[in-house]
Each structure stands twice: as C-alpha cells, then as structure tokens.
Amino acid sequence: xxxxxxxxxxxxxxxxxxxxxxxxxxxxxxxxxxxxxxxxxxxxxxxxxxxxxxxxxxxxxxxxxxxxxxxxxxxxxxxxxxxxxxxxxxxxxxxxxxxxxxxxxxxxxxxxxxxxxxxxxxxxxxxxxxxxxxxxxxxxxxxxxxxxxxxxxxxxxxxxxxxxxxxxxxxxxxxxxxxxxxxxxxxxxxxxxxxxxxxxxxxxxxxxxxxxxxxxxxxxxxxxxxxxxxxxxxxxxxxxxxxxxxxxxxxxxxxxxxxxxxxxxxxxxxxxxxxxxxxxxxxxxxxxxxxxxxxxxxxxxxxxxxxxxxxxxxxxxxxxxxxxxxxxxxxxxxxxxxxxxxxxxxxxxxxxxxxxxxxxx
Ligand code: PMP
Numbered sequence: 001x002x003x004x005x006x007x008x009x010x011x012x013x014x015x016x017x018x019x020x021x022x023x024x025x026x027x028x029x030x031x032x033x034x035x036x037x038x039x040x041x042x043x044x045x046x047x048x049x050x051x052x053x054x055x056x057x058x059x060x061x062x063x064x065x066x067x068x069x070x071x072x073x074x075x076x077x078x079x080x081x082x083x084x085x086x087x088x089x090x091x092x093x094x095x096x097x098x099x100x101x102x103x104x105x106x107x108x109x110x111x112x113x114x115x116x117x118x119x120x121x122x123x124x125x126x127x128x129x130x131x132x133x134x135x136x137x138x139x140x141x142x143x144x145x146x147x148x149x150x151x152x153x154x155x156x157x158x159x160x161x162x163x164x165x166x167x168x169x170x171x172x173x174x175x176x177x178x179x180x181x182x183x184x185x186x187x188x189x190x191x192x193x194x195x196x197x198x199x200x201x202x203x204x205x206x207x208x209x210x211x212x213x214x215x216x217x218x219x220x221x222x223x224x225x226x227x228x229x230x231x232x233x234x235x236x237x238x239x240x241x242x243x244x245x246x247x248x249x250x251x252x253x254x255x256x257x258x259x260x261x262x263x264x265x266x267x268x269x270x271x272x273x274x275x276x277x278x279x280x281x282x283x284x285x286x287x288x289x290x291x292x293x294x295x296x297x298x299x300x301x302x303x304x305x306x307x308x309x310x311x312x313x314x315x316x317x318x319x320x321x322x323x324x325x326x327x328x329x330x331x332x333x334x335x336x337x338x339x340x341x342x343x344x345x346x347x348x349x350x351x352x353x354x355x356x357x358x359x360x361x
Contacts, residue, residue, distance in 0.1 A: 011118030024319040025347050027338040030159070030191075030299050032220040032273070034341070037265045044258040048251055057250040060240070064253045067260045068228055072200060077233035080240065081248055081256065085190050085214040085227030090116050092210060092229065093151060095242045096184050097122035101150035104143060106135045108161065108330045110188065113153040125149055128330075133161040133293065137172030144176040144183065151184050152177055156199070157191040160325055160336040162295025164195045170202065177208055184208045184235070190227075193218040193270050194277070195296030205232045215256060217298055218270055224255045273298050277339045283349045284337075289356055299338045301325075308333030311355060318351040 019028075061081045069076040082088045093116050097103050103117040104125045117124045125147045130136050135154065144152060152173060156165040170187065177183040187199040189211050199211050210231035216222040226248075229239065259266070281300050284292045289305040304311050308326030312335055315322060323336040337348065 007121075009118065009121055011115055019321075021316060021321055023316065023321045025340065025344045026321050027340050027344060027348060028321045028323040028336075029222075030217060030297070030338045031222045032217055032269065032298070033339075033344060034220055034269055034272075036220040036259065037262055040258055040262045040265075043261070044255050047254045047258060051250045051254070053250075056246045057248060057253060059246055061248050061253050064248075064256045065228075067257050069230075071260055071263065072230065074200075074203070074230055075233070078203065078205075078230050078236060079228055080231070080236045081226065081228040081253075082243060083227070083247060083252065084216060084225040085188065085212045086112055086116070087225075087243075087247070088212050088227045088229045089113070089153075089186070089188065090120065091239045091243045092184070092186055092212075093117060093120040093122055095235075095238050097151045102147055103151045103153055104147060104149035105153050106140070106155075106158075108133070108325075108328060109153075109155045110159040110190075113155065113188070117151075117153075122151070129158075129161070129163070133158065133163040135165055135169055135173070137169045140169075140173055141176040144173070144180060148180045149183055151186055153186050153188065155188040155190075156197070157189075157195045157295065157297035159190065159297065160299070160323065160331070160334075161301050162293055162297045162299060164197050164296035167197060167199075170197075170199050174202065174207065174209055184210060187211045190214045191217060191297035191299075194274055194298050197296070200230060203230050203232070205234075207232065208235075210235060215259065219259050219266055220269065221255060221259060224252055226252050226256050273339050276342060276345060279342075280337070280339055280345045280349075283345075284352075287349070287352055287356055290352075299336050301331075301334055301336050303331075304333045304335065306333065308335055311335065311352075314355045314358070315348070315351055318355070320348050320351050322348070 065079040066076040069079045099121045102123045102125050105113045106127050114124045127143045177185045192198050210229050212229050214227040291303040293301045312324040325331040325334040
C-alpha cells in the first residue's frame with residue numbers, strides 16, 4: 001500500500017523554521033521580551049469566565065473589530081481579524097491570488113510571503129531589493145507593469161532586514177498597482193508600531209491597499225495568535241467570505257479587546273524597545289567586524305565580517321540564540337538579533353565581544 005503524495009506545488013518551507021533550542025537568552029523570533037501586564041491577564045480571564053463556552057464565538061468579531069478600528073481612528077468595516085497576521089495574509093492570497101494569478105515579493109524578505117503564495121497555488125514573482133535593502137520604486141513600477149501581479153506584498157519594516165520604506169515608495173507602488181488595474185498592494189506592518197512611517201493613513205474605501213498588523217509583537221501576545229488587516233470595506237467583506245466560519249475563538253477575541261484597554265502600557269513597552277534598539281545598535285556598531293543595518297523594527301540585522309554561521313554557533317554555546325540568516329541569498333553571514341531586555345542585550349554584547357576577539361585571534 002502506498003500513501004498519497006502531497007500537492008507538488010506547495011513549495012518547501014525548509015530553512016524557515018527557527019531552531020527552538022533550550023537557551024537562557026532567546027533573541028531569535030522577534031517576540032516581545034516582556035509579558036503583558038498582569039492586570040490585563042486578570043481582566044481577560046475574568047471576561048473569559050462570562051463566555052458561554054457551549055456557543056460558537058461571534059462570527060463577525062464585532063466588538064474586537066470595533067475596538068481595533070477605534071484605536072486606529074478607522075471605521076470598523078475596514079477591519080478584518082484572524083489567527084495571527086499569517087492567517088490574514090493567507091486569507092488575502094486565497095481571496096485575491098491563487099491559481100493563474102501572481103504575487104510579487106521583494107527579496108530578501110519574510111519567507112512566509114512566498115510560502116503562503118505557494119500553498120495558495122499562486123505563482124511567485126521575485127524582485128530584488130537594492131544593496132541597502134530598500135525597494136526601488138522605479139524598478140518595482142517596471143516589474144508591476146510587466147508582470148501584473150494580483151497581489152504585491154511589501155514588508156515594511158522588512159523582516160529580516162529592518163528596512164522601512166518611505167511614504168514616497170509606498171505611494172509609487174500603489175500608483176503602479178492602480179495603473180495596472182487589477183492588483184492589490186498589501187503592506188505587512190507586523191513591526192509597524194516600531195517605525196516612524198506607516199501606510200495606514202493611505203487606506204481608503206476606493207484604494208487597493210491593505211495594511212496588515214499583529215498583536216504578536218507590540219501587544220506581547222504572540223501566544224494568542226491575533227492579527228488584523230485594515231482595508232476597503234468591500235475587500236474586508238470578501239475576506240470574510242473566504243475565511244472559515246467561527247475561525248477566531250472567543251478567548252482570542254476577548255484578549256484582543258481587553259488588550260486595547262491597556263494601550264498606554266503597551267505604548268510604553270514599544271517606546272522602551274525602540275530606545276533599547278538604539279542602544280543595542282550603537283553597542284553593536286562599536287564592535288569590530290560587524291556591519292549593522294538601520295532598523296525600524298524590534299530587531300537588528302548585522303553582517304559578520306567572517307563566518308556568520310560559526311559566530312552563531314559560538315553564541316549558542318554561550319546560551320544565546322539569535323536568528324541565523326548566514327546562508328540565505330543576499331544575506332551571507334548575516335544574523336538577526338531580536339531586541340531583548342537590557343540584561344539580555346548586555347549578555348549578547350558581552351558574548352559577541354568575546355567571540356569576535358576569539359575569531360580574530
Ligand atoms: N509578518 C511578518 C513580517 C512577520 O515577521 C511575522 C512574524 N514572524 C508575521 C507576519 C506573522 O506574525 P503573526 O502570525 O504572529 O501575527
């Protein structure tokens with residue numbers, strides 16, 4: 001007897017998964033180093049106690065969407081919520097891409113953009129970022145005009161490089177998408193709150209633009225799996241038709257709603273992480289043999305002048321896990337470091353200083 005083979009067009013996800021090693025300092029998956037406030041957890045659990053568990057959740061996630069929309073100064077009809085921004089992206093591609101359609105990604109970027117394209121049977125067109133990892137609006141415009149992708153996926157701040165695209169670049173991409181008449185620009189702002197630029201203000205009812213965000217990083221709620229999209233109501237309605245009914249558990253919806261009441265605590269965390277990112281980047285710049293790329297996210301990409309993988313290994317031996325991108329195209333010898341607590345970052349800097357001296361000796 002033989003078992004069936006899976007669809008051959010799903011692509012491979014090899015190399016994406018970050019090893020989950022048991023180390024004391026984990027700076028590899030861009031989570032917040034801080035747990036959410038205790039008062040939030042108590043309020044959420046209290047609210048959860050009132051939920052009739054024999055009933056399905058609110059299918060339209062009405063209160064959650066209303067809350068997210070109010071926090072962003074947007075109408076609720078422009079908000080779609082799902083299990084993490086990955087599910088939001090998958091729903092977007094299932095709805096607007098798929099067989100016979102193309103997505104455009106700007107490499108190097110978040111691997112899931114190409115992967116979700118593959119699993120939704122979307123053909124992936126790849127454009128290259130410039131040497132400083134920004135997207136060239138001129139080149140992007142040419143690719144969009146030539147390839148006519150159904151969905152253009154732009155990650156800003158970009159994972160794993162940290163690059164923030166200017167408003168002018170986003171407007172140029174949007175103009176190119178509008179020009180070809182059938183496309184959708186999706187700006188993945190999973191790290192948007194850590195940057196000065198956002199495409200959120202460009203969202204309008206008649207513009208083919210959707211901005212995607214998540215509770216995983218800023219709201220310290222990676223465990224909850226909650227993300228959302230902000231876009232034209234007609235697009236949001238289409239996403240609702242695609243996604244499975246009752247996909248968002250009551251517990252998740254409640255967590256998202258309760259978290260919004262702790263907005264100032266969350267903002268304080270973002271501010272702390274932004275200052276810590278500046279301190280970390282400055283300390284890394286002072287170390288010999290490292291190039292530090294500018295970042296608008298909660299991580300920093302560095303290029304090692306030498307064997308990046310060997311350096312990664314030596315850090316693991318010292319109980320510090322960062323993300324190894326050293327064998328990725330265009331990212332040779334690069335490591336991505338998530339901003340941690342000051343103590344974690346100090347441990348990393350001390351270890352790096354020792355290891356770099358050893359490697360140089
Ligand atoms: N987009 C980007 C750019 C990311 O880095 C991540 C998290 N690694 C996600 C989306 C997915 O986040 P989540 O599904 O946790 O919301």
